Amino acid sequence: MYKQLIRPLLFRCDPERIHEFTLRLLSWELNWRPNRAVMRSLFHTAKDDMPTELLGCTFRGRVGMAAGFDKHALLCDRLSGLGFAFMEMGTVTPEPQPGNPKPRLFRLPADKAVINRMGFNSKGVAYAARAMQRKGLAKRRMIPVAGNIGKNSATPNEAAYRDYEAGLRALYPYVDFFVVNVSCPNVKDLCALQGEKTLAPIIDALVAARAKEAVRKPILLKLGPDATTEELQYSVRIALEREIDGFVVSNTTTQRNGLNTPQERIETIGRGGLSGRPLHAAALRAVRTVRGAAGRGVPIIGVGGVFSPEDALAMLQAGASLIEVYTGMIYEGPGLVRRINRYLKQHQEEIPQW
Numbered sequence: 001m002y003k004q005l006i007r008p009l010l011f012r013c014d015p016e017r018i019h020e021f022t023l024r025l026l027s028w029e030l031n032w033r034p035n036r037a038v039m040r041s042l043f044h045t046a047k048d049d050m051p052t053e054l055l056g057c058t059f060r061g062r063v064g065m066a067a068g069f070d071k072h073a074l075l076c077d078r079l080s081g082l083g084f085a086f087m088e089m090g091t092v093t094p095e096p097q098p099g100n101p102k103p104r105l106f107r108l109p110a111d112k113a114v115i116n117r118m119g120f121n122s123k124g125v126a127y128a129a130r131a132m133q134r135k136g137l138a139k140r141r142m143i144p145v146a147g148n149i150g151k152n153s154a155t156p157n158e159a160a161y162r163d164y165e166a167g168l169r170a171l172y173p174y175v176d177f178f179v180v181n182v183s184c185p186n187v188k189d190l191c192a193l194q195g196e197k198t199l200a201p202i203i204d205a206l207v208a209a210r211a212k213e214a215v216r217k218p219i220l221l222k223l224g225p226d227a228t229t230e231e232l233q234y235s236v237r238i239a240l241e242r243e244i245d246g247f248v249v250s251n252t253t254t255q256r257n258g259l260n261t262p263q264e265r266i267e268t269i270g271r272g273g274l275s276g277r278p279l280h281a282a283a284l285r286a287v288r289t290v291r292g293a294a295g296r297g298v299p300i301i302g303v304g305g306v307f308s309p310e311d312a313l314a315m316l317q318a319g320a321s322l323i324e325v326y327t328g329m330i331y332e333g334p335g336l337v338r339r340i341n342r343y344l345k346q347h348q349e350e351i352p353q354w
C-alpha cells in the first residue's frame with residue numbers, strides 16, 4: 001500500500017515539507033499511548049523479537065532509525081511504535097542554527113537515493129534536552145535512544161571539542177549512548193575532524209566529561225564512507241586507544257558515480273551527501289574495514305542503503321552488530337523494519353557474532 005498509494009502522493013510534494021509533515025503526523029500518532037500500542041502491533045510483535053545485549057542495553061530487534069530523521073527530539077523512543085529497536089536523535093548542536101539555505105533536500109527516484117545538504121539545522125541542545133525531559137526520558141526509555149552530537153558551523157575545528165562536550169553534558173540524563181558525528185559532508189570542514197590533530201582532543205574532552213558522571217554511557221564515533229581504508233583504520237585506532245566504545249558506519253557520501261539520474265539534474269542539485277541504494281556498496285566496504293581494524297567485541301552500527309532484508313543481512317555479515325535505516329524507509333515505507341526483523345529471525349544462524 002505504501003509504494004502504490006502513499007509514496008506517489010508524498011513524492012509530489014517538496015521533500016523537506018513532507019519530512020516535517022510526516023514528523024508532525026507521527027508525533028500526533030505515536031505520542032498517545034493507545035495509538036502507539038496499535039501501531040506497534042502492526043509493525044512489531046513478539047514474533048519479531050530478537051533480544052541483543054550490547055552497549056549496556058537490550059535491543060529487541062536489530063533495526064534502528066538513523067540520525068537526521070528526528071533532529072529536534074520530537075519522537076525519540078516513540079519510534080518503537082514503528083517497530084524500531086532503537087533510534088538516534090540529532091544531530092544536535094550546542095546553539096540553535098538554521099542550517100544551509102533551502103532547498104537542501106532532493107530525491108533521486110531513478111536511483112532510490114536522496115541528496116541532502118541540511119548542514120546541521122538544529123534547535124540547539126537545550127531545546128532537545130527539554131523535549132526529552134518532557135517525555136520522561138530521564139526515567140524510562142521504551143527503546144534505547146542515542147544522542148547524536150555535532151558542532152556549530154561558526155565554531156572553528158580547533159575549538160570543536162567544546163561543542164561536543166556541551167552536547168554530551170546536556171543530553172547525558174536522557175540517552176543510553178552517544179554518537180559523535182565527525183563525518184557529515186554538509187558542514188564545512190567537518191570531515192577534517194577525523195584527522196588526529198582534531199579527533200584526539202574531541203575524544204579526550206568527551207571521555208573526561210563522561211568520567212565526571214555517575215554512570216558510564218558508551219560513546220560511538222560516526223565515520224564516513226569517503227575516507228580511505230588507511231584513514232578509517234587510523235580513526236579506529238585513535239578512537240579505541242582513547243576509550244571510544246564503538247562506531248556508526250557510515251554517513252552520506254559526496255561521490256556521484258554510476259547514477260541513473262541525468263547528469264544535468266545532478267549538477268543542478270549541486271553539493272550534498274548522497275544516501276540510499278547507491279551508498280550501500282561503499283557503506284559495506286567501510287563497515288568491513290572498520291570491523292577489520294576494530295576486531296571482535298567492538299559494537300558497530302551499520303548504516304547506508306539498506307532497502308531489503310537481504311541488504312540488512314549483508315550489513316551484519318560485513319561486520320555490523322546492529323543496523324540503521326533512513327532512505328530505505330522513504331522508498332520502501334515503514335513495513336521495511338518488520339520485514340527485516342522477520343527475515344533475520346529466520347536466518348539467525350547466518351548472522352555472525354561479532
Ligand SMILES: Cc1cc2nc3c(=O)[nH]c(=O)nc-3n(C[C@H](O)[C@H](O)[C@H](O)COP(=O)(O)O)c2cc1C
Nearest residue numbers: 066067068090091116251275276304305325326327
Ligand atoms: C535528510 C537526511 C539528514 C541527515 N542528517 C543527519 C544528521 O543530522 N546526522 C547524522 O549523523 N547523519 C545524518 N544523516 C545520515 C544518515 O544518518 C545515514 O548515515 C545516511 O543517510 C545513510 O543511511 P541511508 O542510506 O539508510 O539513508 C542524514 C541523512 C539524510 C537523508
